[in-house]
Amino acid sequence: MAFDYDLFVIGGGSGGVRAARVAAAGGASVGLAESSRMGGTCVIRGCVPKKLMVFASGYREMFDDARSYGWDLEDGAFDWPRFSGHLNTELDRLENVYRSLLNGSNVEIFDTRAKLVDAHMVEMADGTRKSAKHILVATGGRPVRPDMPNAHLGLVSDDLFQLPELPKRLLIIGGGFIACEFACIMNGLGVEVTQFYRGAQILRGFDDEARGLVAEMMREKGVKLHLGTNIVDMARAGDDHSMSFPGGGTDAAMGVPSAERVVESAADEGGPVWVKASNGTEAVYDAVLFATGRNPNTADMGLEDLGVEIGRRGEIVVDDYSQTAVPSIYAIGDVTNRVQLTPVAIREGMAFVETVFNGNPTPVDHALIPSAVFTQPELGTVGLTEEQAREQEPVEIYCTSFRPMQSAFAGRPDRVLMKLVVSKENRTVLGCHIVAPGAGEMIQMAGIAVRMGATKEDFDRTVAVHPTMSEELVTMKTPMRVA
Structure with a gap:
């Protein structure tokens, strides 16, 4: 044919x-x-x-x-x-x-x-x-909205690149990498960002210690992160049922008088959105972003x-x-x-x-893929998390968290994390996790070593580049814990 x-x-x-x-x-x-x-x-x-x-x-x-x-x-x-x-x-x-x-x-x-x-x-x-x-x-x-009344009032990630102007107050629903990245982006651009995530911690599937530090730094930089919280109702602000706020007329999520918030938001293009949260609080935002999958x-x-x-x-x-x-x-x-x-x-x-077309059957290997989450600070990761590795075999955890030179000199409280998950039996580095500015750049190089099956001793034999954050990956001599 x-x-x-x-x-x-x-x-x-x-x-x-x-x-x-x-x-x-x-x-x-x-x-x-x-x-x-x-x-x-x-x-x-x-x-x-x-x-x-x-x-x-x-x-x-x-x-x-x-x-x-x-x-x-x-x-x-x-x-x-x-x-x-x-x-x-x-x-x-x-x-x-x-x-x-x-x-x-x-x-x-x-x-x-x-x-x-x-x-x-x-x-x-x-x-x-x-x-x-x-x-x-x-x-x-494609991004999807949740199955709930008035979900069409919310934005999805595709919409953010075409906004005519930035909202003053933005609510982000979700705790995955897209939600967290845009929370940091918008916060950095001067938007007042609130984030709801129904789970116990953001960035599910990533190393617990690493995602915990990302959450801590996001809050430190101004993102109002609410865990164990979800949206239960939303409507255009001004509807009869959307103007009651608990706590004596104060917007509990935003910390300002509700009447002022409504008047201030009413002039924004598209109109403000009233939201009720699963914790019982109500608030009005200029925009709501669904980053839920x-x-x-x-x-x-x-x-x-x-x-x-x-x-x-x-x-x-x-x-x-x-x-x-x-x-x-x-x-x-x-x-x-x-x-x-x-x-x-x-x-x-x-x-x-x-x-x-070339007659060479080639399966796709999806193991040991380096990846980065472009939060502030970034999260770079390759291989197994500590939690995954512990289920597989006995491991040693080499980890350090510190204030990097650049931000410490400037008086900022930022912290970074360098972490290696090592097999106790054969000393292979099973996972590497970095939370730091430029972590995406660092994890690409670390990914080569992990992919090649480098051992902890291979890392130890590598001379450090000083003074850098990444030198900690080759200078950690004593495991922080054994699991």
């Missing part, structure tokens, strides 16, 4: 674009459909714009530090429209780069939504159909009708080679809900091409 393409990719994010380009470079004929902007979540509404906002939010603290170091400075006001305009220009540039890379690889682009008709056929929104020997689904994921983009794609297995969260179920239950259909990236990280999607795309 003759096909229009050797490969048709649905989704123009990092994983889909990489797979399309590499397959085409090897001589395959490739088509790609993207219903939104080329570059996907990471480039357009995720990693890239978020990291630029992280950079922007860090400058406010630098003004105070600079004065401590002898500079005569006056604080300036943050200009959100100016930054936002520059941000959108940069995202446009990056989208054009992605398009140029695809065009340069002779990948045919369809700027439209596509769904599957059968195991070898896709249909565009205008009814055009194209056949392919192999189909790769790389449609990513992301679901794979698999709805209305015709997948289940073809026999593609869909998991309970809507993810496409694949094997170690990213192949679905339908042999000609593969899936990579967030749509499979394996590890939701851009470099992982890219690695999966490369492995797919190696398997399908």
Whole structure:
């Protein structure tokens, strides 16, 4: 049977674009459909714009530090429209780069939504159909709102990059890395941030000691973090049932008279939102952000009708080679809900091409993936947490927490954490966890050592770079505890 393409990719994010380009470079004929902007979540509404906002939010603290170091400075006001305009220009540039890379690889682009008709056929929104020997689904994921009345009044992470102006008071619902990152970003930009998380501690799944320090530092820097707390009701402020506050007319969550809060918020574009919390408090915020999870983009794609297995969260179920239950259909990236990280999607795309087009079956190894949470301070992590390692085998914990030189000199109470989880039996470093400015940069290098199976003695034999924070990783001689 003759096909229009050797490969048709649905989704123009990092994983889909990489797979399309590499397959085409090897001589395959490739088509790609993207219903939104080329570059996907990471480039357009995720990693890239978020990291630029992280950079922007860090400058406010630098003004105070600079004065401590002898500079005569006056604080300036943050200009959100100016930054936002520059941000959108940069995202446009990056989208054009992605398009140029695809065009340069002779990948045919369809700027439209596509769904599957059968195991070898896709249909565009205008009814055009194209056949392919192999189909790769790389449609990513999307943020979701909770199932509750008036949830539409809340924002999701995609919305933050397109705000016409910053809210004065923002409530963030959630305790994962997206919630915590935006809490720090907005706080750094001068927004009054309150965060609700229903769990006992933020950043579930990360090392307990590390996430505890992140939470402590977030509070120290001004984020009003409420654990064991969730939203139970919300409405537009001004509705009859939304204007009563406990505690003698005082907004308990904000600490100001409720009448003043309502009047002050009423002029904000879009209107303020009244919120009732599970702890009984009520407050009014200029905006509410739901950062309560992301679901794979698999709805209305015709997948289940073809026999593609869909998991309970809507993810496409694949094997170690990213192949679905339908042999000609593969899936990579967030749509499979394996590890939701851009470099992982890219690695999966490369492995797919190696398997399908180069005749070299290549499984994707999802173990020992370094990652970073861009809170302030950052959290970098690779390998097992202390809690995971203790369940697996006896371990030694090497850990130190201290005030780093730069912030200590400036009089700030910031603390950092350097932690190694070591197998007691064979001395292998099972996990490394860093909470510090620049932890994302440090963990990339530490990840190489952990991936290679370095032992604690390998770390010990490495000469320290002094004076740095990271030197502590190679100078900790005595375990803090054995478990």
